[in-house]
Amino acid sequence: MKKRYFLLLIASLFIWGTADSFAQQRRASTALEHGAHRIGKRVDADMQQWREHGLGQFIHWGVYAIPGGHWEGKFYTGAAEWIRSWKEMPKEAYDNLYKEFNPTSFDAKAWAKMAKEMGVKYLIFTTKHHDGFCLWPSKYTDYTIANSPYKKDIVKEIVDAYNAEGIDVHLYFSIIDWNHPGYRSAAPLTKHDKDNYGQFLTFTANQLKELLTNYPTVKGLWFDGSWDKAWIEEAAWVDELGKELRAMKPGLVIGSRFRADENGKRHYDTNGDLIDDYDQTWERDLPKSMADLNGVDWDCVMTVPENQWGYHSDWKGYVKTSYDLIEMMAHSVSMDGNFVLNFGPDGKGNIRPEETLLAKEIGEWMKINYEAIYGAGHAGLEKQGWGYYTQKGNKVYMLVFNPSISKKLKTVFPRGGSIPEKAYFLDGQKEMPIIDGGRNKQNERIFYISIPEKYTSDQPFVIVLDLKDNSTDKDSYQQAKT
Numbered sequence: 259m260k261k262r263y264f265l266l267l268i269a270s271l272f273i274w275g276t277a278d279s280f281a282q283q284r285r286a287s288t289a290l291e292h293g294a295h296r297i298g299k300r301v302d303a304d305m306q307q308w309r310e311h312g313l314g315q316f317i318h319w320g321v322y323a324i325p326g327g328h329w330e331g332k333f334y335t336g337a338a339e340w341i342r343s344w345k346e347m348p349k350e351a352y353d354n355l356y357k358e359f360n361p362t363s364f365d366a367k368a369w370a371k372m373a374k375e376m377g378v379k380y381l382i383f384t385t386k387h388h389d390g391f392c393l394w395p396s397k398y399t400d401y402t403i404a405n406s407p408y409k410k411d412i413v414k415e416i417v418d419a420y421n422a423e424g425i426d427v428h429l430y431f432s433i434i435d436w437n438h439p440g441y442r443s444a445a446p447l448t449k450h451d452k453d454n455y456g457q458f459l460t461f462t463a464n465q466l467k468e469l470l471t472n473y474p475t476v477k478g479l480w481f482d483g484s485w486d487k488a489w490i491e492e493a494a495w496v497d498e499l500g501k502e503l504r505a506m507k508p509g510l511v512i513g514s515r516f517r518a519d520e521n522g523k524r525h526y527d528t529n530g531d532l533i534d535d536y537d538q539t540w541e542r543d544l545p546k547s548m549a550d551l552n553g554v555d556w557d558c559v560m561t562v563p564e565n566q567w568g569y570h571s572d573w574k575g576y577v578k579t580s581y582d583l584i585e586m587m588a589h590s591v592s593m594d595g596n597f598v599l600n601f602g603p604d605g606k607g608n609i610r611p612e613e614t615l616l617a618k619e620i621g622e623w624m625k626i627n628y629e630a631i632y633g634a635g636h637a638g639l640e641k642q643g644w645g646y647y648t649q650k651g652n653k654v655y656m657l658v659f660n661p662s663i664s665k666k667l668k669t670v671f672p673r674g675g676s677i678p679e680k681a682y683f684l685d686g687q688k689e690m691p692i693i694d695g696g697r698n699k700q701n702e703r704i705f706y707i708s709i710p711e712k713y714t715s716d717q718p719f720v721i722v723l724d725l726k727d728n729s730t731d732k733d734s735y736q737q738a739k740t
């Protein structure tokens with residue numbers, strides 16, 4: 259008996275001791291053909307450029323902008339770009355809306371100029387949403403802008419105008435296509451369905467290659483609608499397509515909402531590794547801590563009202579202010595993500611006044627504070643109630659949203675690292691005192707940044723901290739020993 263217990267104890271100690279390496283072995287042994295093709299972040303210049311953007315613009319535009327969330331006096335409470343799926347919307351009527359699509363007010367240059375003034379570094383533009391209507395003259399379907407009264411290639415106008423302002427363009431492309439006869443959402447069942455779906459796949463591949471050929475300056479593809487069972491089942495085919503697209507355009511940036519692995523796992527594969535270049539799951543949502551992020555790149559795409567991407571004439575519920583949106587951008591960049599704000603122009607090509615105002619307000623803020631956003635990232639400092647930190651080189655930026663009444667902003671710096679030696683406002687460089695607050699129980703350094711008593715601001719503001727190396731601080735070493 260005793261001996262058996264002894265053996266059990268030894269055995270459990272052995273398992274305990276090797277649990278970690280055991281887990282790693284198991285992970286490595288799950289060989290996947292269509293999972294992640296790279297572990298960890300991309301390190302090339304194209305990806306670095308994307309990573310440094312900080313702020314992007316999303317535009318959802320298509321024939322859904324004509325009904326704008328209404329049909330024959332009835333009000334659709336869903337997202338405007340989904341109106342075709344509403345029981346009150348006759349499909350036939352919707353599918354003929356393109357014959358009226360004539361956005362005479364559309365001015366790509368003015369949109370691009372507005373985006374530039376707002377401070378966005380990249381645009382994600384809907385080439386084709388779930389309804390299947392193409393804003394470029396695709397030769398693979400008749401359901402395109404070429405057959406609308408507008409006729410001209412909107413994607414080209416957009417790409418040219420934004421590039422002329424120095425803004426990168428990524429193309430949104432929906433895998434769901436309600437217009438293509440071969441499209442299926444569920445897994446193909448009958449032989450007939452399978453043949454049709456095969457035609458749909460070929461069509462999809464052709465369209466994607468067509469887009470990369472027609473618009474060679476495009477930097478990336480932002481996929482959507484890839485949750486369909488039929489698409490997930492084609493993991494091997496989709497993986498191959500992804501490789502072809504990347505071969506056509508080296509440096510192409512593709513998010514995690516494109517393909518699944520062979521076990522149907524999306525975004526993160528069976529081994530828990532991110533599929534493709536950045537995590538696309540932060541849609542209208544923000545991570546709470548770095549621990550939520552698995553060390554990957556990510557974007558947050560955000561709507562101004564609650565859940566409207568395409569134009570809806572009536573925004574219901576809470577509508578975000580520029581203050582809210584600047585805070586979300588700060589939050590994103592402080593955790594190494596890009597923040598992408600959506601716009602939904604109307605059927606004539608007008609950007610609604612609410613969005614124009616927001617772009618202007620954000621732009622005014624960016625003109626002063628862009629340094630804390632572009633190329634900046636996680637500072638590795640413990641978040642404080644006043645706002646967010648970002649960092650670039652030896653500068654830490656404090657993006658202040660809730661200055662305390664005392665006007666003294668607490669900062670905590672890990673021991674043995676850098677500490678602030680100079681603090682000043684990003685607007686105007688006016689310096690302010692740094693008060694040494696001693697050490698906390700973990701022997702970290704505390705500093706209070708002292709904002710001038712009479713300073714007020716109705717917008718969030720930024721304080722820059724110039725850092726100096728403190729790793730040879732003898733005092734800190736002595737403290738660390740105790």
Ligand code: JFZ
Nearest residue numbers: 318337339340482483539541559567
């Ligand atoms: C999709 C679209 O259906 C929608 O119309 C819009 O284009 C948006 C950007 O993308 O909607 C989604 C997709 C994914 C989630 C939620 C809405 N998601 O993962 O939570």
